[in-house]
Structure formats: C-alpha cells, structure tokens
Amino acid sequence: MPELPEVETVRRCLAAAVCGRRIVSCEVRHPDVVRNLEPALLEEVLRNNRFTGFRRRGKYLLGDLESGHVLVVHLGMTGRLFVVETPCELAPHTHLIMELEGGAELRFQDVRRFGGLYLLTGPLDHSIPGLAAMGPEPLDPGLTEEHWCRYLEGRRGNLKARLLDQRLVAGIGNIYADEILFACGISPQRDLASLNRVERIRLHRQMRRILTEAIDDGGSSIRDYVDGRGQPGGFQNRHRVYGRKGQACTVCGRPLSGCRISGRSTVFCEHCQR
Numbered sequence: 001m002p003e004l005p006e007v008e009t010v011r012r013c014l015a016a017a018v019c020g021r022r023i024v025s026c027e028v029r030h031p032d033v034v035r036n037l038e039p040a041l042l043e044e045v046l047r048n049n050r051f052t053g054f055r056r057r058g059k060y061l062l063g064d065l066e067s068g069h070v071l072v073v074h075l076g077m078t079g080r081l082f083v084v085e086t087p088c089e090l091a092p093h094t095h096l097i098m099e100l101e102g103g104a105e106l107r108f109q110d111v112r113r114f115g116g117l118y119l120l121t122g123p124l125d126h127s128i129p130g131l132a133a134m135g136p137e138p139l140d141p142g143l144t145e146e147h148w149c150r151y152l153e154g155r156r157g158n159l160k161a162r163l164l165d166q167r168l169v170a171g172i173g174n175i176y177a178d179e180i181l182f183a184c185g186i187s188p189q190r191d192l193a194s195l196n197r198v199e200r201i202r203l204h205r206q207m208r209r210i211l212t213e214a215i216d217d218g219g220s221s222i223r224d225y226v227d228g229r230g231q232p233g234g235f236q237n238r239h240r241v242y243g244r245k246g247q248a249c250t251v252c253g254r255p256l257s258g259c260r261i262s263g264r265s266t267v268f269c270e271h272c273q274r
C-alpha cells in the first residue's frame, strides 16, 4: 500500500507534470471510485479546469483546482495516478482518464478499488473519513523533538499499532512502521507508554530519517506502486526487515522474527530490538 513516501513522490511528479495544463476532457469509467458525488458532476467540474498545485496530507493527495475545488485522491492498496505523455493502450482497471491540453493523459488505475476520489468544495471538511482527524505530519519542520516528546505524553497502546494509526501520526503504514522500529532498536511489541525520553527522541529521528530517505529513493515498489510518471521506486532494495522474515538480520545475523500486530504481518529482530 502506498504510504507517505510513495504519495509524496506521486505528488512531486504531478506538481511538475500536470500543474497549469488545462483539462480538456474527463471520463469516469468506473463510477465506484468516485466517492462523494455523482461521477457526471465530477466530470463536469474537471472539464476545462486546471490544477494549480498538489498537496499531501498523510496518504491523501490533494489536487487544488483553479475553480477553488480540491480533488482528493486516496490510492488505497493498489491505486496508481500517473501521467501518460503519449497516450497508449489503456491498462485494465483504468477507472478515470483526464485528457490534458497537448494530448497527455492523467490516469487513475486501481486493481482492487480500495482507493477513491473525492471532491471538496471548500477547506478540508469532515466528509472524508480519516482526513479531518489525522495526526501531525512526521516531516513537518514544526514537529520538533521537544513537541514530539510532549505529544506522546500520556499516550498508550501497542507501539506498532499506534504508529499505523493515522490519528497518532500521519502517513505511516506497515512497511515504514517496521523499518522505523528496526532503525530505533525498539521492539514493535512494546507499549507506547513504556518509551523513555531517549527512545522517544530516537523514534522522532529515525521516523524522519527513514521517510526522507524513502522519498529520495522515489518510494518502495513492492507489487503495484509506481510514481506519477509510471516508474517504480527504489527504496524496496534498502528494506532491512519488511518482507524479510526468517532472513538474516543485517546487524546481528540472526534470523528475523515475525508476528501479527493489528492483523498486519510484522517483522523484527528479537536480538536487536528491545
């Protein structure tokens, strides 16, 4: 599933490739992907409109339109939003096509259809589940070590489960939760309330370092993810625990352990993570 680094990579690609170009036409090919309005109305709003900027909030992509509307896209499990400069044959499961001036196309493809599109008419409202209640952005410069330590004060619950909870912190999913906790040397089975000040600071540093490095690498491509130009990322080659259960720990050489937390497969080193 695309997490913060993947959505941020898509955002950067689209900001460079799509902003300012007029949308000549729009076709919704599968009505289910349009979540909070009639597909015909979405087509009408997008036609002759243009994107003026793209923002990201957690795993949501927010496309600002000249008309004042905001197109919100969630990529779900398998969603892809990408530009095709020279239109070629449509891949299966292409649910939305926007033709841009100059002949390029912005396409939304989603095999499993857990993703979706929403249109907002004003500031972020409460009509989109999860968006309004989202926690702080981990890479926000305003989220200093000091703020983070204070923010975690009095919060509890299984550490990995809480990192996956978008209300605690935005944009982290199964890949980066495991990678961040390994980098911290902290077990995913700990309780958030048990972290001392040094561990909270380590979590802050490693969370920001791992997410920044993953963005620099264009995100992680496990199965479906591609960036806004249809290209895979490279950070999967630098995963140290995710998907490596039973393989040797890159630090101590012992086999990595696996367990399930919040129904999600979790990989960690029992020796290096305490």
Ligand SMILES: [Zn+2]
Pocket (backbone or CB within 6 Å): 249, 250, 251, 252, 253, 254, 269, 270, 271, 272, 273
């Ligand atoms: Zn180890």
